[in-house]
Amino acid sequence: MKAILVCGSPRIHGNTQKILEIAEETLKKEKIDTELVLLSGATVKPCTGCLTCKRTRDMTCAIKDDDFHEIFGKMVKADALIVGSPVYFGSATSQTTSLLHRAGYVARNNNNPFSGKIGAPVVVARRAGHNFTYAQLVFFYTISGMTVVGSTYWNVAFGKNPGEVLDDEEGVQTVKKCMENTAALLKCRAALQQRD
Numbered sequence: 001m002k003a004i005l006v007c008g009s010p011r012i013h014g015n016t017q018k019i020l021e022i023a024e025e026t027l028k029k030e031k032i033d034t035e036l037v038l039l040s041g042a043t044v045k046p047c048t049g050c051l052t053c054k055r056t057r058d059m060t061c062a063i064k065d066d067d068f069h070e071i072f073g074k075m076v077k078a079d080a081l082i083v084g085s086p087v088y089f090g091s092a093t094s095q096t097t098s099l100l101h102r103a104g105y106v107a108r109n110n111n112n113p114f115s116g117k118i119g120a121p122v123v124v125a126r127r128a129g130h131n132f133t134y135a136q137l138v139f140f141y142t143i144s145g146m147t148v149v150g151s152t153y154w155n156v157a158f159g160k161n162p163g164e165v166l167d168d169e170e171g172v173q174t175v176k177k178c179m180e181n182t183a184a185l186l187k188c189r190a191a192l193q194q195r196d
């Protein structure tokens, strides 16, 4: 059972990374394998809408000179996908959406390998626009046939300067609980797969 956590912030050691590290720690405690992927250290160009993936249907994107395929491969192999993004003008970052647009379209044209996986959105904001960003991530999961995991509240945490998100105790607790629920669901999924 493996969960991949994708940090869509362009800022290394920023708030989104910090809260995803807490999420990762919680999953590890529940004996789930994890990998944190930082888009800050990667280049994922935006989708050009060329529709090559629709024509070739070979699980690849026409853009080959960036880090997309390596990250996409990890997303496809994982059982759970936790995407975290800061809010930028009421939206997920361009790093996050570039990845999701290309991953989503390549997947859709290749029998949708995301279908049946588990997803949880994590959103970090200074003040507002978080609901839209949260919805963006949920939209990705649900159009991909994934099961979205809940918590005691929506996975939104507040902070502006790096590290401030850790002061949002309720936000941190919400994300932790969501990861416990994710782990529980992963274990159910694994048990079902073994039975089949």
Ligand SMILES: Cc1cc2nc3c(=O)[nH]c(=O)nc-3n(C[C@H](O)[C@H](O)[C@H](O)COP(=O)(O)O)c2cc1C
Residues within 6 Å of the ligand: 009, 010, 011, 013, 014, 015, 016, 017, 086, 087, 088, 089, 090, 091, 124, 125, 126, 127, 128, 129, 130, 158, 159, 160, 161, 162
């Ligand atoms: C270009 C830009 C746009 C932003 N837009 C918003 C916004 O619409 N709403 C908000 O609450 N915070 C906004 N913020 C603040 C970030 O969401 C906040 O600082 C967050 O903690 C950054 O996460 P990070 O440290 O992981 O990069 C914006 C920040 C930047 C740089």
